[in-house]
Amino acid sequence: MEKKKNRGLRKKRYTIPVIIIGVLILFRLLLPFMVKKYVNNVLADIPGYYGQVSGIDISLFRGAYVIHNLYLNKIDAGSEVPFIKLAETDISIEWRSLLKGRVVSEIIMTSPQFIYVFEDQQKDEAADPDIDDWTKALTDLVPIDINNLKIIDGKAAFVQLTADPNIDLNLNQIQLNATNLRNVERTERELPSEINATAMSIGEGRFTLNGKMDLVKQIPDMDVSFSLEDASATALNDFTNYYAGIDFAEGSFNVFSEIAIADGFLTGYVKPLLKDSKLISAEQDSFLNTLWEGFVGFFKFVLKNKGNNTLATKVPLSGDLNQVKTKVWPSVFNVFKNGWIEAFKGVVDNDIDFEDAEKASKKEDNKK
Secondary structure, three states: OHHHHHHHHHHHHHHHHHHHHHHHHHHHHHHHHHHHHHHHHHHHOOOOEEEEOOEEEEEOOOOEEEEEEEEEEEOOOOOOOOOEEEEEEEEEEOHHHHHOOOOEEEEEEEEEEEEEEHHHHOOOOOOOOOOOOOHHHHHHHOOOEEEEEEEEEEEEEEEEOOOOOOEEEEEEEEEEEEEEEOOOOOOOOOOOEEEEEEEEEOOOOEEEEEEEEEOOOOOOEEEEEEEEEEEEHHHHHHHHHHHHOOOEEEEEEEEEEEEEEEOOEEEEEEEEEEEEEEEOOOOOOOHHHHHHHHHHHHHHHHHOEOOOOEEEOOEEEEEEHHHOEEOHHHHHHHHHHHHHHOOOOOOOOOOOOHHHHHHHHHHHHHHO
16 A cells, blocks of 8 residues: 555656646747737737738747737738838847846847838828827837847838839938837936937938937937938939939939927928039920929029039928928028038038927927
C-alpha cells in the first residue's frame, strides 16, 4: 500500500509540471493569434478608417511583438492606395529604462509608407469629429510610455489621381527619430517630445525636420522647422503645370518653414525660393499657354534678386488648422522685398516658436 501511495505521489509530481508546461506551450502558440485579433480590433475602432495586419511575431525574451504588414485606409476611399502601410513594426520593452524602474517601450518602423491621396482625403468629415483622432489607437496599441520611436527607410507622398499626368510629390529614404512620446496628456505647457528627421525628396532635394511635439492630442501641439534644399525644379513640372500652367527647363527649388501649433491654432510661415530657374520654350503650346508663360517669365525677371538669381517670397500662415489662411498682401510685399530690397537667406529664420501659437490661440478665443 505504501509503495502504491509513493508511486501516486511521484506520478502527481511529474504530471502537474507537465500539465503546466503544456498549458504554457499552448498559450505561447496561441499568443500571436490573440495579439493579432487585438490589434485588428484596435484598427477597426478608429472612426472613419478600416485596417488589418497580416501577422504577429512574439518574442517573450525581449518583451516584444512585431506587427507585419499593417494596412490602414479610409472607409470611403475611392482608390485602393493605402493611407498607411507599415511593412514591419517592432514594439518592445526598453530594458535599460526598466532597470531604472521605468516601464517604457521602443518602436521601430521599417519601410513604412504614408500616402495622402488628395481625392480620398477630401471627403466631408464634418459629421464625424472623431475622424483622424489617433490618440486612442496609439494608447491602445502601446499602453505605456514610448521612449523612442524610429523610422527606417520610410516614404511619404502627396498624390492627386485626377490630375493628368498624376501628381506624385514624395519624400523617400525617411530616417526619423522621436523621443519621449508620452501616452498621457500633459498638464505643463512644455512640449515633451523631440523629433528629428531627414529624407530625399522628388528631384533629389535634401529634406530636414527638427522640433518638439506633443502627439497625444487629436490635433498635436508642435514647434517645428523644416527645410527642402536643392530639389530639381523640373521634377515639379507635373504639379506646376497642372496648377499654374508652367514648366521648368532648369533650376533648383528650395523651401524653408517654421510652424507652431497650440490647441489647434497654427502660426508660422513658408518661404519658397527658386534659383537659376528657366521656363520651357512654349513652341508646342497653345497661344494662351504661351501668353501665360511669357507673363510668368516677365515677372520672374522683374522680381528676382539680381545678386543671386533667386525668385522668392515668404508666406505667413495663421488660423485654425481646418482653414489655415495665407496673408496675401504681406506675401506680395515679400516678393518685392526679395527682388528689390534684400534677398531672403537660404536658411530657416528661427523667428517662430510655440509661445507665438499659444498667444495667437488665446487672442482668437477672446474674439469669440
